Amino acid sequence: MSDVLDRPDIGHNADDHLKVVGTRPIRPDGADKVTGRAAYGADFNMPGQLVGKVLRSPHAHARIVSIDAKKARALPGVKAVITGADFPNLADEFHEGGEAASNLRDMAMNVIARDKALYHGHAVAAVAAISSAIADEALALINVTYEVLPHVVEVEDAMAEGAPLLHPRMFTEGLEAKPDKPSNVAKRNRIARGDLDAGFAAADVIVEGRYTTKATHQGYIEPHATVASWAADGQCNVWSSSQGQFMVRTYCAKVLGKEISDIRVTPAEIGGGFGGKTVIYLEPLALALSRESGHPVKMIMSREEVFRATGPTSGAVMHVRLGAKKDGTLTAADVELKYQAGAFPGSPVGAGSMTALACYDIPAFRITGYDVVTNTPKVAAYRAPGAPISAFAVESAMDDLALKLGIDPIALREKNAVHNGTKAAYGPTFQNIGYVETLQAIRDTEHYRTPLGPNQGRGMAVGFWFNVGGESTAAVNINEDGTAVVVTGNPDIGGSRASMAMMAAETLGIAVDKVRPMVADTASIGFSMLTGGSRTTFATGMAVVQSAEKVIAELKRRAALIWDVNVDHVMWKDGSAWCLDPAKADEKPLSLEAIAGQSARTGGPITGQTSLNAQGAGPGFAVHLCDVEIDPETGHVTVLRYSAAQDVGKAIHPAYVEGQIQGGVAQGVGWALNEEYIFDRDGHMENAGFLDYRVPVASDLPMIDAILVEVANPRHPFGAKGVGEAPIVPPLAAVANAVRRATGVRMADLPLSPPKIRAVLDAKGG
Amino acid sequence: MSKTHVSTTINGDPVEFLADPGMTLLDALRDELELTGSKEGCGSGDCGACSVILDGRLVCSCLVLAPEAEGRRVETIEGLANGSRLHPLQQKFLEHAALQCGFCTPGLLMASKALLDANPDPTETEVRYWLAGNLCRCTGYDKIIRAVMDAAAELRQERV
Ligand code: FES
Ligand code: FES
Numbered sequence: 066m067s068d069v070l071d072r073p074d075i076g077h078n079a080d081d082h083l084k085v086v087g088t089r090p091i092r093p094d095g096a097d098k099v100t101g102r103a104a105y106g107a108d109f110n111m112p113g114q115l116v117g118k119v120l121r122s123p124h125a126h127a128r129i130v131s132i133d134a135k136k137a138r139a140l141p142g143v144k145a146v147i148t149g150a151d152f153p154n155l156a157d158e159f160h161e162g163g164e165a166a167s168n169l170r171d172m173a174m175n176v177i178a179r180d181k182a183l184y185h186g187h188a189v190a191a192v193a194a195i196s197s198a199i200a201d202e203a204l205a206l207i208n209v210t211y212e213v214l215p216h217v218v219e220v221e222d223a224m225a226e227g228a229p230l231l232h233p234r235m236f237t238e239g240l241e242a243k244p245d246k247p248s249n250v251a252k253r254n255r256i257a258r259g260d261l262d263a264g265f266a267a268a269d270v271i272v273e274g275r276y277t278t279k280a281t282h283q284g285y286i287e288p289h290a291t292v293a294s295w296a297a298d299g300q301c302n303v304w305s306s307s308q309g310q311f312m313v314r315t316y317c318a319k320v321l322g323k324e325i326s327d328i329r330v331t332p333a334e335i336g337g338g339f340g341g342k343t344v345i346y347l348e349p350l351a352l353a354l355s356r357e358s359g360h361p362v363k364m365i366m367s368r369e370e371v372f373r374a375t376g377p378t379s380g381a382v383m384h385v386r387l388g389a390k391k392d393g394t395l396t397a398a399d400v401e402l403k404y405q406a407g408a409f410p411g412s413p414v415g416a417g418s419m420t421a422l423a424c425y426d427i428p429a430f431r432i433t434g435y436d437v438v439t440n441t442p443k444v445a446a447y448r449a450p451g452a453p454i455s456a457f458a459v460e461s462a463m464d465d466l467a468l469k470l471g472i473d474p475i476a477l478r479e480k481n482a483v484h485n486g487t488k489a490a491y492g493p494t495f496q497n498i499g500y501v502e503t504l505q506a507i508r509d510t511e512h513y514r515t516p517l518g519p520n521q522g523r524g525m526a527v528g529f530w531f532n533v534g535g536e537s538t539a540a541v542n543i544n545e546d547g548t549a550v551v552v553t554g555n556p557d558i559g560g561s562r563a564s565m566a567m568m569a570a571e572t573l574g575i576a577v578d579k580v581r582p583m584v585a586d587t588a589s590i591g592f593s594m595l596t597g598g599s600r601t602t603f604a605t606g607m608a609v610v611q612s613a614e615k616v617i618a619e620l621k622r623r624a625a626l627i628w629d630v631n632v633d634h635v636m637w638k639d640g641s642a643w644c645l646d647p648a649k650a651d652e653k654p655l656s657l658e659a660i661a662g663q664s665a666r667t668g669g670p671i672t673g674q675t676s677l678n679a680q681g682a683g684p685g686f687a688v689h690l691c692d693v694e695i696d697p698e699t700g701h702v703t704v705l706r707y708s709a710a711q712d713v714g715k716a717i718h719p720a721y722v723e724g725q726i727q728g729g730v731a732q733g734v735g736w737a738l739n740e741e742y743i744f745d746r747d748g749h750m751e752n753a754g755f756l757d758y759r760v761p762v763a764s765d766l767p768m769i770d771a772i773l774v775e776v777a778n779p780r781h782p783f784g785a786k787g788v789g790e791a792p793i794v795p796p797l798a799a800v801a802n803a804v805r806r807a808t809g810v811r812m813a814d815l816p817l818s819p820p821k822i823r824a825v826l827d828a829k830g831g
Numbered sequence: 832m833s834k835t836h837v838s839t840t841i842n843g844d845p846v847e848f849l850a851d852p853g854m855t856l857l858d859a860l861r862d863e864l865e866l867t868g869s870k871e872g873c874g875s876g877d878c879g880a881c882s883v884i885l886d887g888r889l890v891c892s893c894l895v896l897a898p899e900a901e902g903r904r905v906e907t908i909e910g911l912a913n914g915s916r917l918h919p920l921q922q923k924f925l926e927h928a929a930l931q932c933g934f935c936t937p938g939l940l941m942a943s944k945a946l947l948d949a950n951p952d953p954t955e956t957e958v959r960y961w962l963a964g965n966l967c968r969c970t971g972y973d974k975i976i977r978a979v980m981d982a983a984a985e986l987r988q989e990r991v
Binding site (some may be wrong): 089091092094095096098099100101102103105106108129198259283284285286287288334335336337339365367368398526550558559706718721723724725727728729730731732745753756760761763764765766768769 | 869878
């Protein structure tokens with residue numbers, strides 16, 4: 066989000082030369098993944114490992130008076146018991162991880178509670194034992210004395226006067242005057258431009274609404290898992306499934322008070338993350354248990370623990386007020402966002418605010434965001450963090466405006482669209498964006514013109530995500546037979562190995578199956594920020610291309626040596642060096658293979674490595690169109706048809722780009738229709754399992770038409786923009802707008818579950 | 832707590848192991864037999880990541896007790912390919928990019944195999960309902976459904 070748009074163009078390759086980029090090869094890690102051989106977090110074991118388990122708070126808010134673990138420690142087979150007292154106390158320190166900044170002190174206290182448990186499921190103690198059964202028995206023998214405190218779950222309750230305070234020393238930041246009383250509001254942020262009152266005064270029509278969303282979970286199918294080993298000399302090894310091995314290393318070092326060089330983290334295959342694996346939960350506990358027990362320790366979360374203690378994203382309450390002229394021109398917008406942060410500050414309300422009006426050119430606006438702590442699990446990043454929530458509110462209001470004015474919803478967006486040169490609501494000036502092209506792509510679909518049947522409705526919505534660059538390292542190593550290995554430090558969640566190999570192959574001019582990509586551990590490649598923010602294909606891809614270019618420079622130098630010509634007389638084309646020296650016109654081109662075979666005689670191995678901090682990721686715009694049908698008997702909403710267009714810059718591997726879009730749509734549809742954290746009166750999540758927290762299944766969805774709009778990003782070697790996050794931004798509103806048009810009633814509280822729809826239909830009918 | 836001796840057939844091979852009381856077939860596969868291709872996403876029968884075929888019937892191995900495998904035939908993802916030749920379902924999943932993180936993939940492949948064993952020519956709707964017990968959070972199912980339909984077509988061709 067600190068990304069800079071105003072970077073010089075680096076002259077991307079014109080499409081017509083491309084041989085590999087833009088094709089759909091089989092992914093290099095595919096065979097292992099369809100045969101069950103790929104090793105995910107829970108698939109790794111070490112000799113002599115113990116089983117680690119966590120004791121979690123049974124209360125939503127409680128002071129921990131004492132912890133007595135004597136009986137647990139005495140149980141045969143128990144090798145270690147740890148509590149918050151076994152970890153150092155940290156000062157506030159902010160760390161920019163790639164998706165959002167985290168306060169390390171809060172992260173440490175989220176890993177294991179110190180004096181207070183702040184949510185039901187907060188880790189309070191952990192044990193390591195020789196078996197899972199003994200570990201469970203040991204947990205039951207730990208005697209924790211709690212002083213139960215009043216708790217608060219809903220965001221507006223937490224903001225209310227007299228609400229139970231989670232952090233008695235927390236004062237709201239971002240207000241004009243420093244408050245004299247502590248509050249659950251960690252921060253207020255504001256983005257504003259122009260004269261709001263004049264803007265509304267100039268409006269012919271005003272629409273207004275209050276919108277709410279519930280906390281939802283990232284819902285990756287693989288639970289968190291790790292194996293950790295703390296050796297007698299203090300050297301640590303961690304295997305874990307995360308979105309960034311370097312992130313795990315940094316955070317573990319901080320939480321445990323170790324030096325970074327003492328910890329080596331090897332990334333397992335990751336079974337989905339969506340932002341939820343950009344933080345640590347188990348790794349420091351497993352390391353501390355290993356330190357205490359002298360054995361490696363393996364820990365795996367149950368699904369219930371995943372729901373109760375990881376993720377989710379914020380529930381929110383929002384107000385939107387829009388003013389417009391009769392012709393649809395927006396004159397003013399006032400947006401207020403209140404986001405649940407969970408137990409510690411850090412909801413994605415900042416990004417929610419910055420994205421809220423990013424698609425619109427409005428002369429006067431004000432966006433106010435509140436980051437509010439609640440006695441619920443600390444929120445983690447979830448795909449385009451914060452943006453789907455604010456987009457739900459703004460896009461619902463835009464749809465009401467279109468209805469009120471009788472204007473086609475796409476035309477209304479076009480009328481107010483941002484263009485190249487528009488100063489975005491969040492600050493920078495847009496360049497090389499493909500927003501209107503993306504609107505046009507949806508307008509041009511046959512879908513948009515197909516008539517609807519009874520009880521059916523069609524909704525559209527737009528969405529925006531910044532996309533980020535950041536720090537990445539990549540190496541390209543040429544083997545003696547002319548094949549290549551591409552080494553990066555970014556876990557492959559959705560096919561990024563394929564795109565890394567393709568970009569290297571394209572640059573080197575060799576076939577993609579001659580390039581093997583690998584994801585290295587923290588000791589084997591330089592630092593890379595985590596896989597998140599839709600940054601890997603852009604930033605790490607850029608490092609791969611630059612490394613390949615270094616390799617080419619070296620290959621040309623070697624060819625010059627072999628030919629005994631000046632290197633300026635060597636050209637690299639189609640995977641071979643070509644001699645341009647007129648005096649040596651007979652020299653045949655030297656292939657990469659031929660040069661690699663002689664590398665020992667020309668100076669040794671040929672490698673290229675690049676570390677960079679990439680800027681100019683190029684923002685992504687998504688436009689979605691959704692048809693629903695309502696069953697008037699049950700209130701059930703069926704998504705009949707879905708088209709999702711997105712400006713992707715340049716699709717490196719179009720099938721995986723489509724996959725990102727389709728996956729984002731599915732998650733957004735789940736968020737719109739079914740998914741929600743339901744808390745009981747005691748602040749316990751009532752639906753902590755996939756049976757009651759219902760994510761979309763195959764029979765809930767139609768085919769999802771992904772339409773790739775390619776407006777190149779000149780700051781990437783092949784024109785790529787980040788693609789993974791924008792597709793989850795519009796669906797909440799696209800679905801809600803379709804339901805609005807099918808029922809004639811605006812429903813502003815997600816999820817649009819059957820009972821709510823029934824109630825609306827009944828009220829309408831009666 | 833005495834262990835139960837279990838003799839079973841896994842992917843065509845005779846296998847014996849000792850099961851703790853309460854041990855699931857999934858735990859036996861993963862922890863005792865080192866067949867970690869079957870995944871645990873929930874342990875409660877709600878995600879399908881642990882899908883295996885038991886005597887020709889698709890089951891969630893996290894809901895089957897290990898001793899129930901006694902004398903029966905278990906098919907897991909590790910046995911789906913014919914040696915180093917991928918099963919058409921595996922091949923089509925790769926060609927259609929029907930996996931992103933791949934964690935749901937073993938379960939989805941076994942569930943799809945059970946479907947095509949029973950119904951060689953399913954409609955899209957039949958595929959969607961059959962696979963409704965297998966969660967995938969990454970793909971939105973689109974490419975999975977296409978891969979299964981395409982594999983079904985190829986298998987029908989092979990039979991002709
Ligand atoms: S692990 Fe068996 S169904 Fe989820
Ligand atoms: S590919 Fe990740 S859950 Fe299906």
